[in-house]
Amino acid sequence: MTPHADPEAGAAVKAADRAHVFHSWSAQAAIDPLAVAGAEGSYFWDYDGHRYLDFSSQLVNTNIGHQHPKVVAAIQEQAGRLTTLAPGFAVDVRSEAARLIAELTPGDLNKIFFTNAGAEAVENAVRMARLHTGRPKVLSTYRSYHGATAAAINLTGDPRRWASDTATAGVVHFWGPFLYRSPFHATTEEEECERALKHLDDLIAFEGPQSIAAIILETVVGTAGILVPPPGYLAGVREICDRYGIVFILDEVMAGFGRTGAWFAADHWGVTPDLLTFAKGVNSGYVPLGGVAISEKIAETFATRPYPGGLTYSGHVLACASAVATINAMREEKVVENAAEIGEKVIGPELRDIAERHPCVGDVRGRGVFWAVELVKDKATREPLVPYNAAGADNAPMAEFAAACKRRGLWPFVNMNRTHVVPACTITESEAKEGLAILDEALTVTDAYCA
Template sequence: MNPLDGLPDTDARIRELDRAHVFHSWSAQKLIDPLPIASAEGSHFTDYDGTRYLDFSSQLINANIGYNHPKLVAAIQDYVGRLTTIAPTFANDARSEAARLIAELAPGDLNRVFFTNGGAEAVENAMRMAKLHTGRQKVLAAYRSYHGATAGAITATGDPRRWGAEPAMPGIVHFWGPYPYRSAFHSETPEQECERALQHLRDTLMVEGAHTVAAIILETVVGTNGILVPPDGYLAGVRQICDEFGIVYIADEVMAGFGRCGEWFAVDHWDVTPDLIAFAKGVNSGYVPLGGVVISERIARTFDERIFPGGLTYSGHPLACASAVASITIFKDEGIVENARRLGTEVIGPELAKIAERHPSVGEVRGLGVFWAVELVRDAATHAPLVPYNASGADAKPMNELAAACKERGLWPMTHFNRTHVVPPCIITETEVREGLGILDEALDVADRYYEGN
C-alpha cells in the first residue's frame, strides 16, 4: 500500500484540515481561506473544481521553470533512487556540479558557493561573511526592500514586514535607493535620480562612519516592493563606493536571478560584479528547497585557515543540488533565459505600455525580462497611489477587487500595495503572455473606477 493513498482528495476536506492544523505565514489565521490546488503544469495550475489558472505570480516569483517540467521531475526521480541525503561534511557529486555550474554563470571571480535552504539563510550568511571578512559590524540596506524573514534578513528588510520583528539584530542602517517615479530626492530625470541616490548613500556613510560598515546589501532589481529597476550607472556607483571604502557589496538576487530579468544574474544587465551574491528561488524553481551564496575569491580566502562559523544540516542537500544541475541544464538547452529576455523586450514591455495608455489608473509600468510592475494611482498628476502604503482591510478594497477580477477570468495575479506585478514563469509562451495581459487589461477597468484625476 502506498502511504500517500491516505491524502485528503477533496476541496472540502483539504480546507477543513488546513483550517484545523496549518498555521500560515504573513496571515491573520481566521481571515484567510487558502485555495486547494490539485495539479499544475507549465504556466498553469488547477484547483479541485477544475478551474485552471494562468499563473502571473510564479507562486512567490520562484517557479521560473514552470510547473512539473518533465526533465526536471525525471532528474529528481533518478537521483532519489541513488541517494536521498548526505551531510554537508561529505563531498557529493550533485553538490559539486551544482556549485561548478553556478560559479561558471556568476560574474568575475565569484567561484565558490555556500549552499543554504533558501534565500533568507543566504542573506544571513552573506552578511556574516562580510562582517567576518571586514571586521566591521554595520550593514547598510535600502528602504523598500525585502531580504527574508529570519532574524538578520528581516532586520535588513526595508518594508512593514520588519516591524513585527523589532527590535532585532543591531547594526542595520537603512537608506533610500533610487525610485524615479516616487523619488525621495525630488529628481526630475533618471540621471538626476542616480546621481542624488549615490550622493545620499555617500552622505549616509559619512554620518555612520564608512570605516564601521561591513556591507551594503541591495536587491539588484527590487522585487516585492515594486520591481524597481535601478537607473543606469547606479549599481556601478555602488560598486565604486564599496571599493573606495573597503565595503563588501552583497547583491540579493534571490528573486531577480536565474532568468527572471532576462539574464542569468540581474547584475549582468549592468555588467557589475558584486563581492557576494545571495540566490535561491529560480535556481531550481523550488522543486526542492535550495539557496546559497556565491563568493568572490577574495572573501573566500579569508576562511582558508579560519573557520567559517556557519552551517546547516541540509546545506547542499543532494536532491536539491541535483535539481539545480538539471534546471540549469534545461535552461541552457531550451533557451529559457533568452525567452525571458525576448518576452520582456518584444511583448510584455510594449503591451504594458499600450495598457497604460488605455487606463488612467496606470501611473507607470517598469521592468525587465519577465519581471514587471504596473503601478496604480488615483491621480496621475500627483502620483497618489490607488491604495495607501501598507493598506489592509477596507483601505485595500480596490486592489482586492482587481485581484478578484483577474481570478474570475482565469488569471492568478501577484499584487502588493498599489501594484500588480507581471511575473509569470520564464518558460511562458508569447501566446500565454498575451492571453494574460488581455485579462489584466479587462480587469484594470476595476481600478479605473477609483480614479479621481482629470
C-alpha cells in the same frame, strides 16, 4: 494535463489545511487558501476544475514553470540513488551544482555556500561580510525585502520588518533610486542616479565608513516594487564600496536565474559584487535550495580560519540534483533568451499600451518577465490607489482587482498599490497575451476609483 473537478476531495484538503496548517504572514482566521489539485507549465488548477494562468510564478520562483519533466525526472532518479548526505562530504551532484552556478555568476564568484532558501543565504552573506571586515553595520534600502530570519528581516525595508525590528541589529536603511517616486526630487534617470549615490555617500560619512561591513542591494528590487536601477547606479555603489573597504552584496534571490532576461540581473550592468545571494529560480523551488556565491578575497578569509556557520541540509542532494537539471534545461531550451524576448516584444509593449488606456495606471516598469504596474488615484498627483501598507477596507480596490483577475482565470501577484507581472520564464507569447488581456479587463475595476 486537463483538470477535472473533484469538489469532495477539494473540501477535504481545505478542511485539513484549516485544522492544522499555520500560514505565514497571515491572520489565520482571515484567510481562505485555495486548494490546488495540480499544475503544469504556466498553469495550475483547483479541485473545482478552474484553471489559472500563473502570473505570480507562485512566489516569483517557478522560473522554469510547473512540473518541468526533466527536473522532475532528475529528482526521481536522484531519490532512487542517494537521497541525503551531510554537508561535509563531497557528492557528485553537489559539486556539479556548485560548478554550474559558479560558471554563471559574474567575475570571480567561484565558491558556493549552499543554504535552504534565500533568507538563510542573506543571513550567511552578512555574517561573512562582518567577519571578513571586522565591522558591525550593514546598510540596506527602505524599499527592499531580504527574508524573514533574524538578520534578513531587519535588513528588509518593507513593513514586514516592523514587528521584528528592535533597532539593535546593526542595520541602517537608506533611500535607493526610484525615479517615479523620487525621494531626491529628480526629474531624469541621470539626476536620480547622481543624487542617490550622493545620499549614500553622505550617509556613510555620517555613520562612519570604518564601522560599515556591507551594503546589500537587491539588484532589481522585487516585492517592494520591481525597481530597475538607473544606468550607473550599481557601478557607483561598487566604487563607493571599494573606496571604503565595504563588502558589496547583491541579493539575486528573486532577480536571478533568468527572471530579468539574463542569468543574473547584475549581468545587465556588468557589475560584480563581493557576495551574491540566490535561491528561487536556481531550481524553480522544486526542492528548497539557496546559497551564497563568494569572491576569492572573501573565500581566502576562511582558508585557514573556520567559517562559523552551517546547516544540516546545506547542499541537499535532491535539491542540488534539481538545480543541475534546471540549469541544464534552461540552457538547452534557451529559457533565459525566451524571458528576454517575451519582456521586450510582448510584456513591455502591451503594458505600455494598457497604461495609455487606463486612468488608474501610473507607471509600468521592468525587464524580462519581471514587471510592475503601479496603480494610482490620479496620474497627475501620483497618489497611490491605496495607502501604503493598506489593510481591510482601505485595500478594497486592490482586493477587487485581484478577485476580478481570478474570476477570469488569472492568478495575479498583488502587493500594496501594484500588480506585478511575473510569469514563468518559459511562458509563451500566446500565454503572455492571454494573461495581459485578462489584466486589461480587470483594470476596469480599479479605473472606477480613479480621477
